[in-house]
Amino acid sequence: MAYDRLFHDARARLLSRRWFFGDCGVGLAGIAAHSLLAAEGRAAVAPPGAPGPLAPKIPHFAPKAKRVVYLFQAGAPSQIELFDHKPELAARDGTLPPAELLAGYRAAFINPNSALLGPKYKFQQYGQAGIELGELLPYTGKIADELCFIRSMQTDAVNHAPAQILLNTGSQQFGRPSFGAWTLYGLGSEASDLPGFVVLTSAKGTSGGASNYGPGFLPTVYGGIPLRSGGDSVLYLSNPRGIDRPTQRASLDTLNRLNELALANTGDPEITARIQAYEMAYRLQSSAPELMNLASESKDTLARYGLTDPNQAGFARNCLLARRLLERGVRFVQLFHEAWDQHGNLTKAVKQNCADTDQASAALVMDLKDRGLLDDTIVIWGGEFGRTPMVQGGNDGRDHHNRAFTMWLAGGGLKKGYVHGKTDDFGFNVVEDPVHVHDLNATLLHLLGFDHLRLTFRSQGRDYRLTDVHGKLVNGILA
Numbered sequence: 001m002a003y004d005r006l007f008h009d010a011r012a013r014l015l016s017r018r019w020f021f022g023d024c025g026v027g028l029a030g031i032a033a034h035s036l037l038a039a040e041g042r043a044a045v046a047p048p049g050a051p052g053p054l055a056p057k058i059p060h061f062a063p064k065a066k067r068v069v070y071l072f073q074a075g076a077p078s079q080i081e082l083f084d085h086k087p088e089l090a091a092r093d094g095t096l097p098p099a100e101l102l103a104g105y106r107a108a109f110i111n112p113n114s115a116l117l118g119p120k121y122k123f124q125q126y127g128q129a130g131i132e133l134g135e136l137l138p139y140t141g142k143i144a145d146e147l148c149f150i151r152s153m154q155t156d157a158v159n160h161a162p163a164q165i166l167l168n169t170g171s172q173q174f175g176r177p178s179f180g181a182w183t184l185y186g187l188g189s190e191a192s193d194l195p196g197f198v199v200l201t202s203a204k205g206t207s208g209g210a211s212n213y214g215p216g217f218l219p220t221v222y223g224g225i226p227l228r229s230g231g232d233s234v235l236y237l238s239n240p241r242g243i244d245r246p247t248q249r250a251s252l253d254t255l256n257r258l259n260e261l262a263l264a265n266t267g268d269p270e271i272t273a274r275i276q277a278y279e280m281a282y283r284l285q286s287s288a289p290e291l292m293n294l295a296s297e298s299k300d301t302l303a304r305y306g307l308t309d310p311n312q313a314g315f316a317r318n319c320l321l322a323r324r325l326l327e328r329g330v331r332f333v334q335l336f337h338e339a340w341d342q343h344g345n346l347t348k349a350v351k352q353n354c355a356d357t358d359q360a361s362a363a364l365v366m367d368l369k370d371r372g373l374l375d376d377t378i379v380i381w382g383g384e385f386g387r388t389p390m391v392q393g394g395n396d397g398r399d400h401h402n403r404a405f406t407m408w409l410a411g412g413g414l415k416k417g418y419v420h421g422k423t424d425d426f427g428f429n430v431v432e433d434p435v436h437v438h439d440l441n442a443t444l445l446h447l448l449g450f451d452h453l454r455l456t457f458r459s460q461g462r463d464y465r466l467t468d469v470h471g472k473l474v475n476g477i478l479a
Contacts, residue, residue, distance in 0.1 A: 053221050053272060054196050056188040059449025064376070064413025064479075066448070068183060069322050069333045069368075071361055071381045074164060074206045075340030076405070078387040078398055080427050081350050082134040083406035084151050085123040088425035089389050093118030097390060101428055108158045108400040109343065110392045116426065117391035117398065120347045129417035136354035139362035140408075145417040146365055146374075148409045148477050152421020152430040155385050155402045155437045160341070163384035163402065164208035167437045169216065170466045177216035177457070179441060180332040182466045183448060184222045186455050190329035194291065195225035197332040198325050200318040203339040203356075213334055217459040221273035224334060227288070227321075291324055304367065306359040316360035323367050326377060340383055344393030365410050374411050378447055382407030389426045404430050407440070413447040415479050435474050442471035443478070 080086065094115050102113065123132045126141035131149065133141050140147070157163035162172040169176035177185070180197040189196025199213045206212050213224030256275055263271040294302070294310040297320065302308075305316045315337050322333045337357060342349045361381055368374040386405025387398035404423045410416075422432035442452040445466065452471055456463040 052276060053219060053269075054184070054189045054276065056190055057186065059186060060451050060454060061449050063449030064447045065378045065411055066187065066376050067326050067331055067333075067373075068180070068378045068380070068444070068448070069326060069364065070180070070335065071319070071357075071364075071379070072164075072168075072206070072212075072334060072336050073340050073357070073381065073383040074203075074208075074336055074338035075160065075342075076163075076383040076385050076387060076400060077340045077353070078342060078346065078350060079151070079404070079406040080117075080119050080387060080389060080398065081121050081346070082137060082354070083149060083408075084404075084423055084427050085132045085134075086119065086389070086423075086425060086427045089116060089427060090118035092116050092426075097426065097428075101424075101426065106158075107388065107390075110388070110390065110399045114390040114392065116389055117395070120350070120396075127417055129419075131417065131419060134354075136351055137358050139359045143362045143365050143410075146369070146410050147418075148414045148416065149406060149419045150409070150421055150435050150440070150474075150477065151404075151406045151419060151423060152432065152434050153382070153386070153405045153407050153437070153440070154430060154434050155405075157385070158400050158402050160207035160384060160400075161209075163400075164206055165211050167384050168208070168212045170438060170441060170468045170470075174211050175216050176211075176464070177218045177222070177466070178211075178213045178224065179444070179466060180213055180224050180334055181215045181218050181222040182445070182455065183332045185218050185457070186445075186450055187331055187448065189331045191325075191331070192329070194288075194325065194328055194330050196330060197222065197224040197334075198330050199224040199226040199334050199336065200321060201226065201336045202313065202315040202318055203337045206336045206338050212336070217464070218457055219269045219273045221276050224332075227292075291321070291328065294320065301367070305363040315357050316363075319360040319364040320367075323364055323371075323373075326368070326373060327371070342387070342397055343399065344397035346393075346396045346398060368411070377411045378414070378444060379410040380407065380444070381409075386427075389428055401428075404428060409477070413479055415477055418477065420474070420477050433474075433476060436470065438467045438470035439472050439474050442467050443474045446473055447478075 080089070096113060097116055119134070122135045124135060124141070125132055127144035129145055131144045133144065155163055155166060157166050157172055165174065166172045168178045184196045197213070215221070215223035259271050259275050262268070294317070297310065301320070302310055305320050307316050307320065310317065315335065318335050322335060325333045339353050339356070365374065365379055368377055368379070383405070385400055385402040388401040390399065391397065392399045404427060420433055421430060421435060423429060424431050445452045445455060452465060452467045456465045
């Protein structure tokens with residue numbers, strides 16, 4: 001009897017403590033915290049009665065764009081061959097760079113006193129704006145009047161993984177939320193049967209791995225979901241043998257009830273994310289096969305993207321899938337194509353990379369425009385840094401270069417047929433309008449309707465944001 005009474009008293013104390021910290025602590029404090037955050041403008045506010053963490057939300061101010069497709073060219077494309085014409089560099093090919101140019105310079109892998117290497121390909125002017133682009137980009141050239149080029153990009157990192165993670169998360173350290181996750185956290189999703197943030201890869205995986213599209217310390221529901229090109233588009237999407245649709249639904253309903261009981265008891269937001277993930281996986285069994293089947297696309301559309309075989313995995317197919325995802329309400333689509341790390345074999349490899357990506361990149365922009373989607377979509381093309389004007393690997397390679405590189409943008413709220421920033425005669429240093437990756441991210445969030453200083457999330461006792469403690473608007477690229 002004494003043992004029973006002790007057990008009963010201990011259980012009562014446990015339940016009381018659990019109730020206090022679970023319901024009063026998480027419940028009331030959570031409501032109060034959300035109200036304070038909303039009042040301070042730190043988080044976007046879901047409309048009253050909106051269900052779930054992925055419900056569409058209202059940003060800080062009227063956005064110019066409401067969706068993003070990020071064509072991430074991992075490995076670092078050479079701006080010297082593609083975007084930033086340097087006749088002086090061509091004229092001084094094979095000579096040593098001026099001593100004053102290299103004062104205080106630290107290269108990733110090469111002796112900074114290596115000889116200058118002129119561009120391997122010619123440039124020509126495109127569009128009414130007369131923008132100079134490398135001859136390997138004829139399709140990009142055809143849409144030059146739709147694009148905004150930033151020739152003055154800068155970053156802090158000099159190696160691939162840190163630079164990719166910095167560009168995508170605002171930090172060189174693992175564990176911060178990605179740009180796509182911040183976008184989904186701020187805006188929610190308009191897709192009911194697909195993830196709000198989808199990742200597609202071609203060539204090979206990125207050096208920075210899943211950190212480039214992960215949720216970091218945000219709830220996992222905001223992280224990017226990779227879709228595969230072959231087999232099940234999502235691992236384990238198909239039911240195992242002997243499990244039919246009604247059986248799966250019944251099992252999932254039971255699991256959801258158990259998770260809801262746990263959620264009511266603990267208030268852990270990760271349980272909500274788990275419920276959402278199970279339900280999304282169930283819906284994906286129908287929506288993903290339809291998405292990945294390009295049979296409904298016309299021959300003209302396939303030809304526009306350069307697809308001779310619609311089932312052939314690669315960058316071109318992923319670009320077409322990106323358009324289909326955006327049409328279906330997906331908020332953020334990120335393509336990773338890591339093939340641009342030309343320390344050697346530059347001449348041949350850059351040509352092949354452009355053959356693999358140029359036509360499809362341009363086709364995506366024009367396809368979005370023709371369907372009335374470009375005006376409220378941001379398209380981003382670029383890598384984590386650029387390449388040196390000095391030679392590496394004999395006479396046919398370039399090292400990593402973080403002081404100056406080029407990216408292009410298109411779509412909602414951006415200037416068209418415009419070049420922002422300028423580098424010196426060697427493409428080595430920025431001499432006009434520098435744009436750090438933090439500035440780029442601040443401006444992209446602005447186009448999506450957010451003040452980057454106010455879109456925050458509290459983790460481990462401090463408020464974090466995509467731009468960390470940096471970033472300013474690049475007003476010069478805004479339409």
